[in-house]
Amino acid sequence: MGISSDLFVGEVGEDLVCSICQEILDGATLSGCQQQHAYCRTCLTQWVKRPHVAKTCPDCRQAVHEAHFAPLKLLDRMVGRLKVKCKHAGCSWQAEYSDLAAHLASTCQYQRKPCPYAQRGCRAQLRPISAGAHIQNSCDYRTVVCPRGGNDCGGAKKGIYMRKDEAAHAEVCTRHTCKNQGCNTTGRLKTLKLHQHGCDAISAARVRAENRCSLLDHSSKALRDENARLKAVNTKVTDDNKKLEDEVARLKAQLAPRPPKRGAEVLDEVKQEEEDPAPPKDQQPSLSFLGPRGSTFEGGDRRSTRLRGASK
Secondary structure, eight states: OOBOGGGBSSOOOGGGBOTTTSSBOSSEEEOSSTTOOEEEHHHHHHHHTOTTSOOBOTTTOOBOOGGGOEEOHHHHHHHHTSEEEOSSTTOOOEEEGGGHHHIIIIIOSSSOEEOTTGGGTOOOEEOHHHHHHHHHHTOTTSEEEOTTTOTTTTSTTTTEEEGGGHHHHHHHOSOEEOSSTTOOOEEOHHHHHHHHHHHHHHHHHHHHHHHHHHHHHHHHHHHHHHHHHHHHHHHHHHHHHHHHHHHHHHHHHHHSOOOOOOHHHHHHHHHHHHHSOOOOGGGOOOEEEEOTTSOEEEESOHHHHHHHHHHO
């Protein structure tokens, strides 16, 4: 079969097309006829090997023989210089046909290649862009190291194995740990299965105790907060009561009756006023005094009024 014409960019001359498969010549070969018709090597070989059919040139029908086939390197070089694109959708590579094989083998990110662990048995065909994910996540033939005990887990170098053997290694691994939080017991799976039943019960009891402690802590905190709030209220009430008591005392002092002034006290006040200049009469206020026996005196002259009160 020839080279698919869909790979080529632009028109390809008829001289480079195989008349048997109608594709571009792949390994151009002369049939040995006098017209020197050229075909794909594979196409021409299959043509003359057809059973019960005469071995003739496909175009001129001249008898030919496989021993007379001859490669035509000139046409191969012409095909090699034709511009082609990569056969994989999504790849933007374009160059001469002679460079296509190298591109597919090395740089094309869409060309599927065997897994790097094919020699171990992996049959996956991978694109370079997805090979890393396959090796890391799903290849059963990748080498792994026991995540619990390292290289020598279960014996010398027994901690290194292929991923497909992980279950077998788990049986001999001595570094399995109890799944319950706070339990540090380690050992083989068989040992831990015997341990697990009792440890589960202890773990469940621990969880219940922790839940009760958490509830008590929560209740205790709520009580402390309420006690603090009540103390603050009590302090405020005490302060308010003290203010009310002070206000009542002040009002009682204002409302208490004052004792009447005696003659000696009036004489002292008169002497004090004589030492101080008296205001004009029109500015003197009208005063009243309570006498010794409850009598009242009124007048504008403070001195005469007080003297009269004192003389009595």
